[in-house]
Amino acid sequence: MVIRVFSVFVVLFLSIGAARGAEIALTGATIYTTPVAQPIPNGVIVVTDGKVTAVGARASVKVPPAAEIIDCTGRVITAGFWDAHVHFMHRIWADGATIPAATLGAQMQDTFTRYGFTAVFDVSSILENTIALRKRIDAGEMPGPRIFTTGFALMPANPQLPTAVYESMGWMPMTPPEIADPAAADAAVNTALNSGADAIKLFISAPSKSTHSPKVIEAATAEAHRLGAPVFVHPNSNADIIAAAENGADIIAHTTPLSGPWDDAVLSAMEDRDVALVPTLWLWKYLVRNAPQARQDAVVETELAQLRAWIARxxxxxxxxxxxxxxxxxxxxxxxxxxxxxxxxxxxxxLTTAPAKRFGRGADLGQIAPGFTADLVVLKEDPTPDVRKLADVQFTLRDGKMIYRAP
Ligand SMILES: [Zn+2]
Structure with a gap:
């Protein structure tokens, strides 16, 4: 598969790392340079102009005398995190070009940067609005993550979306494009990617039970790949996953616990095409939170089994x-x-190496190494005994600039 090389945006540095030639040094933390390397205890990371220029044990890394020191003693540092399934569709994101900067900055912090997310992939929203948000962050108006987007998901014909409930969900009114045939798929893919989208998202089936035909999926993925963009899919069933994988999709954006366990046909289709899975396990647990306990337990059991089976492959x-x-x-x-x-x-x-690689950024994001972009997460404590601690963030840095600081 051809992967698009995403545009690299110029970021105006607001505070730390503001001036050209500015150096910072994060000292004293345990550093996970990659998910597989041995962690470096009492390490040092030197950042110059937004790039990592040195990383290693304190004894072996020289801290430049002019560097601003950020004491991270007792903390744990990893590369910046990706959330590869988000939507800018709540009304708090509407009128993205004109939301007051302080308000938008606070929303970005409360939603993403306080959890260490330095990159997010929006996989269905109003493209122009999401691009407006991205432009303002990248211009340095307020701190925020790198935003990648698919724009609207492409729906099958006559999807009968429950638009009446958008208001109660807090979503903006929106009308995703409906795709009737391969020619329409080809045109919609071109329109999105030529308008600033970074990838394509297909809703394989709709509430009406209308479904993209294999020919439509194939046409959309072929054209997206020709233009260097990956394709996400939203499956509602195990059959949707097989159709998506067999016709060229790259990222399966959910597990499907509402349609039963994954058998060999599902897993082999995914494995044979080397798709990536975004499990979204909390989503399904959350959606059935008011169901009888036995139903909740069954859904969680099924989604865990699906992920377990995928990991086993x-x-x-x-x-x-x-x-x-x-x-x-x-x-x-x-x-x-x-x-x-x-x-x-x-x-x-x-959270790091897998998305960076899949989205064509494996050479500059996802690891802490000389030459890599200094997107970093400073965790309050070691998450090894309790992975929930991955959400307890002290500092988040993007391009070597502090974009979140815990109170
Ligand atoms: Zn979603």
């Missing part, structure tokens, strides 16, 4: 919350991923 897992359908905050997802058998390091890979 050594499949790629990418972290995502489905913020927009659930409240902000990844701790419940971390706990559920651990319950499915993922270690702290496995979850860290899903």
């Amino acid at each position: 050594k499949g790629t897992v990418i972290f995502g919350t489905d913020y927009g359908a659930v409240k902000p905050g990844p701790a419940e997802d971390y706990a559920l991923m651990a319950a499915a058998g993922m270690s702290f390091r496995d979850i860290l890979a899903s």
Whole structure:
């Protein structure tokens, strides 16, 4: 698959790392340079002009005399986190070009940066609005994560979306495009990618039971890949996953616990095409929270079994919350991923190296190494014994600039 090289935006540095040539040094933390390397105790990271220029044990890294020191003694540092399943569809994000900067900055903090998210992938929203948000962050108007977006998901014809409930969900009114045939898929993919989208999202089936035909999925993925963009899919069933994987999709954006366990046909279709899975385990638990306990238990059991089976096949897992359908905050997802058998390091890979690689940024994001962009998370404490601690963030840095500082 061809992966688009995403645009690298110029970021105006607001405070730390503000001037050209500015150096900072984060000292004293345990550093996980990658999810697989041995952690460096009492380490030092030197950042120059937003890039990591040195990382190692305190004894072996020289701290430049002019560097601003950020004392991280007792903390744990990892590469910046990705949330690869979010939506900017709540009305708090509407009129993205004109939301007061302080308000928008506070929203970005409460939703993303306080949890260490330095990159988020929006997988259905109003494209122009999400791009307006992205432009303001990248211009340095307020701190926030890197935003990648698919724009509107492409729906099957006559989807009968429950638009009447958007108001009660707090969502903006919106009308995603409906795709009737392969020619329409081709046109919609071109329109989105030529208008600033970074990827394509397909809703494989709709509430009306209308479903994208294999030819439509194939046309959309072929055109997206030709233009260097990956394709996310929202499956509602195991059959949707098979159709998506067999026709070229790259990222399965949910498990499907409402349609029963994954059999060999589902898992083999995913494995054969090397898709990545975004499990969104908390989403399903949240959606059935008012159901009888036995139903809740069955849904959680099924989603854990699906993720467990995918891990057993050594499949790629990418972290995502489905913020927009659930409240902000990844701790419940971390706990559920651990319950499915993922270690702290496995979850860290899903937050860092796996998304960076899948989205074509493996050479500059996802690791802490000389030459890499200084997107960093400083955790309050070691998450090894309790993965929920991955959500307890002291500092978040993007491009070497502090974009969140815990009170
Ligand atoms: Zn979603």
